[in-house]
Amino acid sequence: MFEARLTAGSMLKKITDAMKDLVTEANFDCSSTGISLQAMDSSHVSLVALLLRADGFDHFRCDRNLQLGINLGSMAKVLKCCNNDDIVTLKADDNADAMTFMFENQTQDRISDFELKLMDIDSEHLGIPDTDYKAMISMPAGEFQRICRDLQILGDTVTIAVGKDGVKFSVSGEMGSGNMTIRQNTSVDTKEEEQVTIEMEEPVTLNFALRYLNFFTKATPLSGTVCLQLSKDVPLVVEYAMPDLGHVRYYLAPKIEDEA
Amino acid sequence: MFEARLTAGSMLKKITDAMKDLVTEANFDCSSTGISLQAMDSSHVSLVALLLRADGFDHFRCDRNLQLGINLGSMAKVLKCCNNDDIVTLKADDNADAMTFMFENQTQDRISDFELKLMDIDSEHLGIPDTDYKAMISMPAGEFQRICRDLQILGDTVTIAVGKDGVKFSVSGEMGSGNMTIRQNTSVDTKEEEQVTIEMEEPVTLNFALRYLNFFTKATPLSGTVCLQLSKDVPLVVEYAMPDLGHVRYYLAPKIEDEA
DNA sequence: TGAAAATCGT
DNA sequence: ACGATTTTCA
Numbered sequence: 001m002f003e004a005r006l007t008a009g010s011m012l013k014k015i016t017d018a019m020k021d022l023v024t025e026a027n028f029d030c031s032s033t034g035i036s037l038q039a040m041d042s043s044h045v046s047l048v049a050l051l052l053r054a055d056g057f058d059h060f061r062c063d064r065n066l067q068l069g070i071n072l073g074s075m076a077k078v079l080k081c082c083n084n085d086d087i088v089t090l091k092a093d094d095n096a097d098a099m100t101f102m103f104e105n106q107t108q109d110r111i112s113d114f115e116l117k118l119m120d121i122d123s124e125h126l127g128i129p130d131t132d133y134k135a136m137i138s139m140p141a142g143e144f145q146r147i148c149r150d151l152q153i154l155g156d157t158v159t160i161a162v163g164k165d166g167v168k169f170s171v172s173g174e175m176g177s178g179n180m181t182i183r184q185n186t187s188v189d190t191k192e193e194e195q196v197t198i199e200m201e202e203p204v205t206l207n208f209a210l211r212y213l214n215f216f217t218k219a220t221p222l223s224g225t226v227c228l229q230l231s232k233d234v235p236l237v238v239e240y241a242m243p244d245l246g247h248v249r250y251y252l253a254p255k256i257e258d259e260a
Numbered sequence: 261m262f263e264a265r266l267t268a269g270s271m272l273k274k275i276t277d278a279m280k281d282l283v284t285e286a287n288f289d290c291s292s293t294g295i296s297l298q299a300m301d302s303s304h305v306s307l308v309a310l311l312l313r314a315d316g317f318d319h320f321r322c323d324r325n326l327q328l329g330i331n332l333g334s335m336a337k338v339l340k341c342c343n344n345d346d347i348v349t350l351k352a353d354d355n356a357d358a359m360t361f362m363f364e365n366q367t368q369d370r371i372s373d374f375e376l377k378l379m380d381i382d383s384e385h386l387g388i389p390d391t392d393y394k395a396m397i398s399m400p401a402g403e404f405q406r407i408c409r410d411l412q413i414l415g416d417t418v419t420i421a422v423g424k425d426g427v428k429f430s431v432s433g434e435m436g437s438g439n440m441t442i443r444q445n446t447s448v449d450t451k452e453e454e455q456v457t458i459e460m461e462e463p464v465t466l467n468f469a470l471r472y473l474n475f476f477t478k479a480t481p482l483s484g485t486v487c488l489q490l491s492k493d494v495p496l497v498v499e500y501a502m503p504d505l506g507h508v509r510y511y512l513a514p515k516i517e518d519e520a
Numbered sequence: 521t522g523a524a525a526a527t528c529g530t
Numbered sequence: 531a532c533g534a535t536t537t538t539c540a
């Protein structure tokens with residue numbers, strides 16, 4: 001059987017909200033080492049990968065590997081019934097046809113449990129090649145969200161250019177054009193949550209569809225910091241790390257067109 | 261060339277928001293003394309006049325007079341990308357086909373710039389006659405906004421009656437009728453932002469379309485105080501002063517009908 | 521007074 | 531699903 005207990009129940013809500021707009025249903029792959037999920041969005045353009053490590057849970061048991069196919073929209077709805085400070089326990093019997101969500105409040109004088117029917121979902125477990133990215137940017141997740149939202153005003157495609165003087169996000173459209181540049185700022189008086197770090201082996205300039213980036217930034221509540229990794233001609237990686245628990249990663253291939 | 265730097269970038273947002281619902285596009289007339297704008301609303305009923313004095317900016321340079329035609333909706337969208345504590349710089353080359361908006365945060369590790377295409381707009385620079393108004397009312401801007409919003413529930417036309425015992429805003433419609441009266445209150449214990457001042461040469465009673473007054477009150481965030489000036493048979497003036505910077509003024513002709 | 525949350529409307 | 535608005539809380 002599978003049983004996983006997470007004191008920070010609100011994390012599970014945020015994780016589900018971070019994926020449900022991109023992917024309607026997906027397999028939660030449970031093993032003794034934890035839970036992982038990989039799925040392409042419905043238009044097969046981007047990919048989301050979730051990892052929750054067993055030791056990140058307050059209790060974790062998984063006797064044999066299980067593939068739990070879940071409708072993420074339904075899961076998000078069920079998790080709406082979970083208070084933010086509730087303790088969540090996920091359960092599934094081997095060969096079960098449902099996953100159980102149990103919510104307990106801190107004092108454990110209120111317990112709810114919900115069952116979601118499992119579904120058979122074609123798993124398209126794509127091997128994601130380990131890439132040596134030429135540029136890695138770490139920045140406040142909220143700032144990245146704001147950039148992607150704001151630039152969408154002017155156009156559909158953003159050009160991300162990493163150079164030695166910073167990262168430039170550019171867009172152009174009928175109304176006009178826009179550029180937002182951020183620089184590394186790791187001076188002593190920079191608050192940790194405002195830090196920008198840029199590691200660059202060589203300059204990289206790529207185009208991406210803002211529509212998908214704006215799906216990715218639904219994960220902003222998961223983490224104060226987002227990490228972008230880029231290399232020429234390979235998908236961008238957008239990672240939201242959850243300290244001591246795992247991460248949500250998104251992959252998006254660059255647009256080929258040089259001009260928008 | 262033209263270049264104007266304003267530390268209080270949020271003011272520019274508020275100014276644009278104060279006009280964009282009334283006027284879709286307008287010419288910013290830039291000269292060495294500052295920026296001015298005059299435009300009638302799309303139905304040619306009311307008029308808005310903006311004045312920003314050169315010395316209200318932190319830096320102002322305008323080598324030759326420029327008329328920059330801008331779509332105010334686009335401008336408002338671009339200014340959404342400006343954080344409230346950002347520093348804004350406006351720029352245009354002589355004969356430019358675009359105006360540049362540059363936003364810097366306080367620490368200047370984040371810089372954005374946006375270009376908006378300029379447009380040719382018929383300028384209908386109306387001479388506004390200097391009128392000796394018979395009544396002038398200064399009151400909290402928020403209170404005026406509330407009056408105009410609330411009275412609209414009951415009808416379309418407000419009667420503003422300035423008499424020696426105060427100002428009465430009246431409306432009547434199918435549902436019923438309403439009156440709101442404010443009196444001068446300049447006693448010692450009145451906070452400045454709640455002060456009401458009424459200067460009256462002779463009593464004035466005029467009718468106005470609430471629809472337009474409610475457009476005007478979009479300027480409420482610009483100033484704590486609004487100033488109304490009225491005389492028989494001439495347009496009402498609604499002025500929001502921005503200390504040390506300039507003002508936004510609205511003009512609205514009275515309705516002729518005596519009864520709504 | 522401002523910011524956050526919830527709700528509404530497109 | 532998103533933005534805008536409104537309402538509420540701090």
